[in-house]
Amino acid sequence: MSINQSGWRPEMVAGSGNVPATSTGNTFTGNRALMLEEALIFEIGSTETTGVEVAAPVTTASKLGSLARTAPIGLPGLSEPETVRHYTRLSRQNYAIDLGLFPLGSCTMKHNPRLNEKMARLPGFADVHPLQPVDTVQGALAVINELAVWLIKLTGMHGVAMSPKAGAHGELCGILCIKAALEKRGEGHRKVVLVPESAHGTNPATAAFAGFQVEDIPATAEGRVDTAALKARLGPDVAAVMITNPNTCGLFERDLKEISDAVHEAGGYVYCDGANFNAIVGRVRPGDLGVDAMHINLHKTFSTPHGGGGPGSGPVVLSEALSPFGPLPFTERHGDGHITLVEEESVDDRHPDSFGRMVAFHGQMGMFTRALTYILSHGADGLRQVAEDAVLNANYVLRSLEDTLDAPFGGSGPCMHEALFSDANLADGFSTLDVAKGLIDEGYHPMTVYFPLVVHGAMLVEPTETESKAALDQFIGALRSVAERAKAGDTALKSAPHFAPRARLDETLAARKPVLTWKNPTPVAAAAE
Amino acid sequence: MRYLPLTQPDRDAMLSVIGVSSIDDLFVDVPEAARLDGPVHDLPNHASELAVERHMTALARQNTVAGEVPFFLGCGAYRHHVPASVDHLIQRGEFLTAYTPYQPEIAQGTLQMLFEFQTQVARLLGTDVANASMYDGSTACWEAIGMARRITKRGKAILSSGLHPHYVSVAKTMAKYTGDVLDTTSPWLVPELDIDRLIAAIDDDTSCVVVQYPDILGRIADLTPLADACHAKKALLIAVVTEPVALGAIRSPGEMDADIVVGEGQSLGVGLQFGGPYVGLFGCKDKYVRQMPGRLCGETVDANGKRGFVLTLSTREQHIRREKATSNICTNSGLCALAFSIHMTLLGEAGLRALAATNHAGAVTAAERLSQVPGVELVNDGFFNEFTLKLPVEARPVVRTLADRGILAGVSLGRLYPGEDALANGLVVAVTETTTAEDVETLAAALQEILA
Numbered sequence: 012m013s014i015n016q017s018g019w020r021p022e023m024v025a026g027s028g029n030v031p032a033t034s035t036g037n038t039f040t041g042n043r044a045l046m047l048e049e050a051l052i053f054e055i056g057s058t059e060t061t062g063v064e065v066a067a068p069v070t071t072a073s074k075l076g077s078l079a080r081t082a083p084i085g086l087p088g089l090s091e092p093e094t095v096r097h098y099t100r101l102s103r104q105n106y107a108i109d110l111g112l113f114p115l116g117s118c119t120m121k122h123n124p125r126l127n128e129k130m131a132r133l134p135g136f137a138d139v140h141p142l143q144p145v146d147t148v149q150g151a152l153a154v155i156n157e158l159a160v161w162l163i164k165l166t167g168m169h170g171v172a173m174s175p176k177a178g179a180h181g182e183l184c185g186i187l188c189i190k191a192a193l194e195k196r197g198e199g200h201r202k203v204v205l206v207p208e209s210a211h212g213t214n215p216a217t218a219a220f221a222g223f224q225v226e227d228i229p230a231t232a233e234g235r236v237d238t239a240a241l242k243a244r245l246g247p248d249v250a251a252v253m254i255t256n257p258n259t260c261g262l263f264e265r266d267l268k269e270i271s272d273a274v275h276e277a278g279g280y281v282y283c284d285g286a287n288f289n290a291i292v293g294r295v296r297p298g299d300l301g302v303d304a305m306h307i308n309l310h311k312t313f314s315t316p317h318g319g320g321g322p323g324s325g326p327v328v329l330s331e332a333l334s335p336f337g338p339l340p341f342t343e344r345h346g347d348g349h350i351t352l353v354e355e356e357s358v359d360d361r362h363p364d365s366f367g368r369m370v371a372f373h374g375q376m377g378m379f380t381r382a383l384t385y386i387l388s389h390g391a392d393g394l395r396q397v398a399e400d401a402v403l404n405a406n407y408v409l410r411s412l413e414d415t416l417d418a419p420f421g422g423s424g425p426c427m428h429e430a431l432f433s434d435a436n437l438a439d440g441f442s443t444l445d446v447a448k449g450l451i452d453e454g455y456h457p458m459t460v461y462f463p464l465v466v467h468g469a470m471l472v473e474p475t476e477t478e479s480k481a482a483l484d485q486f487i488g489a490l491r492s493v494a495e496r497a498k499a500g501d502t503a504l505k506s507a508p509h510f511a512p513r514a515r516l517d518e519t520l521a522a523r524k525p526v527l528t529w530k531n532p533t534p535v536a537a538a539a540e
Numbered sequence: 541m542r543y544l545p546l547t548q549p550d551r552d553a554m555l556s557v558i559g560v561s562s563i564d565d566l567f568v569d570v571p572e573a574a575r576l577d578g579p580v581h582d583l584p585n586h587a588s589e590l591a592v593e594r595h596m597t598a599l600a601r602q603n604t605v606a607g608e609v610p611f612f613l614g615c616g617a618y619r620h621h622v623p624a625s626v627d628h629l630i631q632r633g634e635f636l637t638a639y640t641p642y643q644p645e646i647a648q649g650t651l652q653m654l655f656e657f658q659t660q661v662a663r664l665l666g667t668d669v670a671n672a673s674m675y676d677g678s679t680a681c682w683e684a685i686g687m688a689r690r691i692t693k694r695g696k697a698i699l700s701s702g703l704h705p706h707y708v709s710v711a712k713t714m715a716k717y718t719g720d721v722l723d724t725t726s727p728w729l730v731p732e733l734d735i736d737r738l739i740a741a742i743d744d745d746t747s748c749v750v751v752q753y754p755d756i757l758g759r760i761a762d763l764t765p766l767a768d769a770c771h772a773k774k775a776l777l778i779a780v781v782t783e784p785v786a787l788g789a790i791r792s793p794g795e796m797d798a799d800i801v802v803g804e805g806q807s808l809g810v811g812l813q814f815g816g817p818y819v820g821l822f823g824c825k826d827k828y829v830r831q832m833p834g835r836l837c838g839e840t841v842d843a844n845g846k847r848g849f850v851l852t853l854s855t856r857e858q859h860i861r862r863e864k865a866t867s868n869i870c871t872n873s874g875l876c877a878l879a880f881s882i883h884m885t886l887l888g889e890a891g892l893r894a895l896a897a898t899n900h901a902g903a904v905t906a907a908e909r910l911s912q913v914p915g916v917e918l919v920n921d922g923f924f925n926e927f928t929l930k931l932p933v934e935a936r937p938v939v940r941t942l943a944d945r946g947i948l949a950g951v952s953l954g955r956l957y958p959g960e961d962a963l964a965n966g967l968v969v970a971v972t973e974t975t976t977a978e979d980v981e982t983l984a985a986a987l988q989e990i991l992a
Contacts, residue, residue: 075789080787087885094625108633151599164580319636319653371616371678377814395578402567517841521839522852527839529656
C-alpha cells in the first residue's frame with residue numbers, strides 16, 4: 012500500500028503528532044498554504060507499487076544462470092499521480108530563472124527559450140542512437156558541424172573540439188591539447204601552469220590532473236592580472252597560462268594580447284577560461300587576443316538550461332597550433348555536403364596527433380541542438396546585442412549600488428557582465444552570507460558569494476541580458492534595502508531567511524556525520540530488543 | 541530580438557545613470573585592434589521562431605529515427621520506453637532553470653531529489669553510497685580508476701577485454717597524463733568473460749581491476765571470485781554497468797563485493813539523444829567516500845530542527861580544494877539524474893523487475909530466432925538483453941545494407957574495433973521492451989536474404 016501523506020511526518024510538529032492548527036504557525040500537516048512539505052519516496056512509496064505497465068514477458072528459458080537476482084533491491088515505486096505530485100511539490104521548493112532574476116555571478120543564469128527545448132525533442136534528434144551508421148545520422152552530424160562553424164567564427168579561432176561534457180571537461184580538453192603539443196615539440200619538461208588567484212577552482216584542479224604544477228599569478232589593485240609579474244615568471248619551464256577573460260572580478264583583461272604575445276614568445280600556450288564569454292560574444296573574438304584554447308559553456312553563453320546542476324556542455328575552440336591535437340571523434344564535411352565522422356579507425360593516417368578520446372560517443376548532442384537553436388534565433392546581430400545588454404545591465408547594477416555597497420574595483424573602469432561588491436562596509440558581525448540570506452527573503456536567488464577569493468566577502472552579481480529595466484530596478488531596490496539593514500546591524504538578518512521553505516541549514520552537521528542515503532528506520536520492536 | 545527585454549529608451553536611460561554616452565564606452569578596455577565594428581561577418585542575422593524551427597526540423601528529418609524502424613542497437617546506449625510524465629516533470633521550470641543548489645534554503649527540491657537519486661543508485665548498484673552524478677558512464681569509469689589509484693597508491697589498472705572500447709579509449713587518454721599503467725586487450729568471440737585472465741594478472745602493483753557487467757558482448761559472469769582475488773592483493777574491484785535495467789534481473793556488483801560500481805544511467809529516463817547528455821552513476825563502499833569525485837548531497841537539519849538537505853563533503857571538490865581536489869568536475873548531469881530518478885520512482889522495484897524480465901525474455905526469443913538464420917551463430921551462453929552473433933561474413937557492410945533497407949540491425953564489432961579481423965564478423969544485438977516480435981522477424985528475414 013502506498014499513500015501519499017502530503018509530506019506529513021510526526022516529528023514535524025513538536026512533541027506530538029496531533030498538535031491542532033493554531034494561529035501561531037503550526038499546522039497539522041506542517042504545510043503552510045502553498046508551501047507544501049513533501050516526504051521522501053522511501054517514506055511514501057512501496058516496492059510493490061508501480062506507475063508503469065510493462066507487457067508480460069513471453070515464456071522462455073532463462074539465460075541468467077546463477078546470476079538471477081534473488082535479494083530485494085529496496086526501490087520504492089509510486090503510481091503516476093503520486094509521482095507527478097511528488098516531483099511537482101519538490102519543484103516548488105526551488106528557486107529558478109523562470110521565477111525571477113537569478114544573479115549568480117559567473118553562471119550566466121539567463122532565460123532559457125522554450126523553442127530550444129522543443130527542437131531538442133524532435134524525434135530526429137532525441138531518438139537517434141550514437142552508433143547508427145553515419146548515413147542514417149547526417150542531420151545530427153550537420154547540427155554538430157553547423158554549431159562548430161558558428162563557434163569558430165564567433166571566436167575567430169581555427170578549430171573546435173565539440174565532445175567535452177561541461178566547462179571543466181573542456182578545460183581538461185584544452186590543457187591536454189597543450190600537453191600533447193608540448194610533447195610533440197619535445198618540450199614535455201615544461202611543467203608549470205600559471206593561474207591567476209581569481210581563477211575558478213576548476214582551473215588549478217584541471218592543470219593538476221594533467222600533471223602540471225600550478226603557480227598563482229597575483230592580481231593588481233585594480234583587479235586585473237599583474238602583467239609585469241606574469242611576464243617575469245615566464246620561462247622554459249612554463250607550459251601555459253590559464254586566464255579567465257572577462258575575469259572573475261568582472262573586468263576585461265585589457266593586457267591579454269600583450270600577455271599572449273609574451274607567453275608565445277616564451278614557448279608557452281594561452282588557455283582562456285571562456286565561462287564569461289557572454290560579455291563579449293559578437294564584440295570581441297578571443298582569437299584576436301592570441302588565445303590558443305578556450306572552452307565555451309553552452310549552458311551559460313548559449314542558454315542551454317542549467318537543470319539544477321547540469322548537464323552542461325563545453326566545446327573548446329582551438330588555435331591553429333593546437334587544432335591538430337584535438338580529441339576524437341569529430342565531424343568532417345566534404346564538398347558534396349556529406350559529413351563523415353572521424354573516429355579511432357581513421358585517426359592514424361589522417362589525424363595522427365589527436366590526443367585521443369574524452370568520452371564515449373559524440374558529446375552533448377542534446378545541448379548542441381539547443382545551443383544552435385539559440386544561436387540561429389539571435390543571429391550575429393542578436394548575439395552582439397546580447398553582450399551589449401549583459402554589460403549594460405551589469406554596469407547599471409554596479410553604478411546604482413556603489414553608494415551603498417563597497418565596490419572594490421568600481422574605480423577600475425566599466426565592468427563587463429558582472430558587478431563585484433564586498434562586505435567592507437557592513438556592520439561589525441555582519442557578513443556577505445547575511446546579505447545573501449536576506450535577499451532570499453526578498454524573493455531572489457542570491458548572487459555568487461565568497462568568490463572570487465581575491466575579494467573579502469565577495470558578492471558577484473550577474474544580471475544577464477534577459478532582465479528588463481523594471482526587473483533590475485526592483486532587484487537594485489531589494490539589494491539596497493538588505494545592504495542598508497546589514498550596515499545598520501539589523502539582527503533579524505542574522506537568522507534570515509525567514510520565509511523560505513527552510514531556515515539556515517546545518518552544514519557542519521551534514522559533513523561531520525554524513526547521511527548520504529536513506530536508511531530504512533529500524534522497526535520499533537527490533538530496536539527494543 | 542524576442543529574448544531581449546530592454547527597449548532603446550531603457551538603454552538610453554541606463555547609460556545616463558551609468559554616466560556614459562554610448563555602449564561603446566563600456567567596452568573601452570578592449571584593445572582597439574580587437575574591437576569588432578559590427579556583428580561578426582559571414583554569419584546570418586536573427587531569425588524568427590518559425591524560421592528556426594523550419595531549419596532545425598529539416599535537419600532532424602535527415603536522421604533515421606530509432607523508434608520508426610526495427611531497431612537493435614545497444615553497446616552502451618539503450619532504447620527504452622520513457623513514461624510521458626518523466627519529460628513533463630523535468631520541464632518544470634523550477635527544475636529545468638535552477639542551478640547547482642548552492643543556496644539550500646531555496647533549493648530543497650533539487651537537493652531532496654538528489655538524496656533520493658543517490659539512494660536509488662546505491663541500492664541498484666549494491667553499494668553503500670552513490671554520488672549526485674557524473675557526466676556519463678565513460679568518464680565515471682576513468683574517475684573510478686583515478687580514485688582506486690588514490691586509495692591504493694598504486695598505478696596499474698587491469699581492464700577486462702569486455703569493457704566498452706570507448707571507455708577503454710577514454711581511460712587510455714587519461715592514463716597518458718596521470719601515469720597509470722593500463723593492462724588492456726580486445727575481447728574474443730567466445731562465451732566466457734576473461735575472469736581467469738584478470739585474476740592471473742593481479743599483482744602487488746595493481747590498483748584495480750575494471751570489469752563490465754554485462755560486458756560489451758552482452759556476457760555476464762559471477763564477479764565474486766574476481767572480487768576475492770582483488771582483495772587478496774589489496775586491489776579494488778571496479779564494476780561498470782552500462783545497462784542499469786539489467787540490475788532488475790541479475791545480482792548487483794555490490795552484492796558480489798565490488799568496491800566501486802559505476803554506470804551509465806541513460807537507459808532510465810534519458811533517451812538516446814545521439815550519445816548525450818547522459819548520466820554517470822557512481823557508487824562505492826562507505827569507507828572510500830572521501831575519495832569520491834563529484835557532488836554529494838547529505839541530510840541535515842535547519843535552524844528550526846526541520847529535516848533538510850545540503851551539498852556536503854565539499855572539501856573533496858575543486859571549488860574548495862583547487863589543485864588538490866579529487867576531480868575537476870563541477871557541473872554534472874543534474875537534470876538527467878532527475879529523469880533517471882523519476883523513471884525509477886515510476887517503475888519501483890516491482891516495475892523494474894517486470895521491465896527486466898520482459899527485456900530478458902525478448903532477448904532470449906530473438907537470440908533463438910536469429911541464430912536459426914543459416915550461418916549465424918550465437919556467441920553467448922548467458923546474457924541479459926544484449927547478445928553477440930557471429931555472422932559468416934564481415935558484419936559492418938551487412939549493417940550498412942540493412943540500414944539502407946530501413947533496419948537498424950545492431951552494432952558491428954568492426955565499428956567498435958576497426959582493423960581487428962578476429963572480431964569483424966561480430967554483431968551485437970540489443971532487445972528491449974520497445975522491440976516487437978515483428979521487428980525480430982523482419983531482421984531475421986532480411987539477414988537471411990543478405991547472407992544467402
